[in-house]
Amino acid sequence: MRRRFLRPVWGVAVLLLLLLGVMAEASQLTILHVNDTHGHAWPFDVSDGPSVGGFAPLSTLVDRIRREVESKGGT
Numbered sequence: 809m810r811r812r813f814l815r816p817v818w819g820v821a822v823l824l825l826l827l828l829g830v831m832a833e834a835s836q837l838t839i840l841h842v843n844d845t846h847g848h849a850w851p852f853d854v855s856d857g858p859s860v861g862g863f864a865p866l867s868t869l870v871d872r873i874r875r876e877v878e879s880k881g882g883t
Contacts (some may be wrong), residue, residue, distance in 0.1 A: 819839075824874040833836050836877075836880075838873065838877050838882065840870060840873065844868065845857055845863075845866075848862065849862065849863050850863075851864070
């Protein structure tokens, strides 16, 4: 009895998902990933080179990418 009830329910669910996929607008998703920032919140010096790391340059980069995405109509 239960199987006969669930089969139409699954059918309707799949049909709704297919319809939602067809009706959905195309969109773009921008994902920024930062890895291994532990202990590098502030810039540090490397031998024979400028300071690297820190959250200030990262924030600048994120702001630049955010403006670029918004200029293309993204949010």
